[in-house]
Amino acid sequence: MRTQVAVIGAGPAGLLLSYLLHSEGVEAVVLEARDREYVRQRVRAGVCEQPTVELLTEIGLGDRLVREGLPHEGFSLRFDGQDHRIALTELTGRSITVYGQQEIVKDLVDAHERQGLPLEFEVSDVAVSDVDTSRPVVRYVDAAGVSQVLECDAIVGCDGFHGVSRPSIPDGGLQFFEREYPFAWLGVLAQTPPSHEELIYTHHPRGFALHSMRSPEITRLYLQVDPGEDLSAWSDDRIWSELSLRLAVDGEFTLREGPILDKGITPMRSFVAEPMRHGRLFLAGDAAHIVPPTGAKGMNLAVADVRVLSRALVSLAKGDPTPADAYSDTCLRRVWRAEHFSWFMTTMLHTDPGADAFARRLQLSQLRYTASSRAAATSVAENYVGLPFGG
Known part of the structure; x- marks a missing residue:
């Protein structure tokens, strides 16, 4: 098989990246180890930053979010038996929306199925190779038990902290920063x-x-x-x-x-892998970084990664590698800001x-x-x- 981009992982990062790429005319195939219902139902984060809400609305996937999401203009900070309100909108002119990550995943899965976009569940034995070439390869066994070889122009690992993508990068190709x-x-x-x-x-x-x-x-x-x-x-x-x-x-x-x-x-961990790219293998979301959930940043960082990466891969498909070359540095500036904020909230409150x-x-x-x-x-x-x- 042949495609332009192979996306490993059908969480919000992988599904959103695929949707963004297809909207720009770039082919993508999403591979997911779990079954469809597990992916749609697993409970994860629930706070959407305003840029996340704006992006989903802009690409036509915000109808249910706007209808069912819960906009919040502040949050309470309690200590010493007293309640103190952080007035988000008054202080910044912006807000957050409570809308479960699994609801975003449902919206994205439904959008893929409505448009007939390639999305394979229950794949196994995923292996990545040839990432140092312009024709990387993903090998896997599909849901029917048939071995497949997927040739592509780029591979994106959106398969989380324990996925196969990051370990596919050769020893010495990444530097790790971690705190438990x-x-x-x-x-x-x-x-x-x-x-x-x-x-x-x-x-x-x-x-x-x-x-x-x-x-x-x-x-x-x-x-x-x-x-x-x-x-x-x-x-x-x-x-x-x-x-x-x-x-x-x-x-x-x-x-x-x-x-x-x-x-x-759930254990608490801070983790960053640098750079977020090796050859034609790109990392996004939890495959590249983990934040403690206190700052409500995990899913939003994944969305930010794939917004930048989608544009880079579209440019790469048109023959311009410059945005792809800048992908890691561009995202890591925001990643480290979120890492600091999440550490700050965690150490201040626990x-x-x-x-x-x-x-x-x-x-x-x-x-x-x-x-x-x-x-x-x-x-x-x-x-x-x-x-x-x-x-």
Whole structure:
């Protein structure tokens, strides 16, 4: 088989890249290891930066997002038993929209199927080769068990942190920057209306807590736990009790409880691979970088990557390699800004079990400054609503 671009991974990055390329007349084939329903249903991030919303709307995929998404003009920052609002729109003129990543994936899968764009699920044994040539190759076994060879002009790895794309780059071809954090998130999806109209980020002596939502009927909540925590030790009653304790303020606040539909523990990591390209193999999204979820940047960084990359690959197809050569440097400027912001939010809000009294006082000082200074709040708001994509 022959195509112009082979895209490995049918998450939001891979699907959006394919859609953008086809809209510009560049052929692409998307390969995904999981089955169609798993891809459509897996629960991931839920905060869309304004540039993400604008892009999806611009390319005709924003109808359901605009109709069902939940626009937010601020979020709450809680500590010392008090609630402090970061007024995103007042400070920046922009906002964020809560719309689950899986909903964006559904919109993209449906768009591919409506237009008959190549999208293969349940592939296996994916192998990448010849990336140092102008004709790289992807070998895989399709859903019917038939071995396939896909020749192309470029390969894009959108297959996440544990995918096959990044390890396909020869030793010495990448430099890694990584930090692991001494805590994790216990996340739950609950069938109950949100208890607050906006997100709540809470710093508490017992650990961080986050109140978020997915819809007017579904709430998403998180608790800071130890990375080695046993999920079976957390009954529904224990989860609700701990959430109520950490989210409480001195004023009036009642946490709405309901059936827990899903729960899991996620470790916290910062990771960047440089450069985001080797020959004709390009990396995008989690294949190239990971941020702790505190800053709500992961999916939005993936969208920013493929917006830049789609333009670069269109130019490459027309014989101009300059934007492709600049892809990594262009994206890494935004990536490192998001890495810093995510680290800042994570270290400001979480309780570090190894921190001494001096570090804890510094942390509280930063929280108080962020809540009381318009300049500090504006910096947080500007990063939170999303910086321009660039490129």
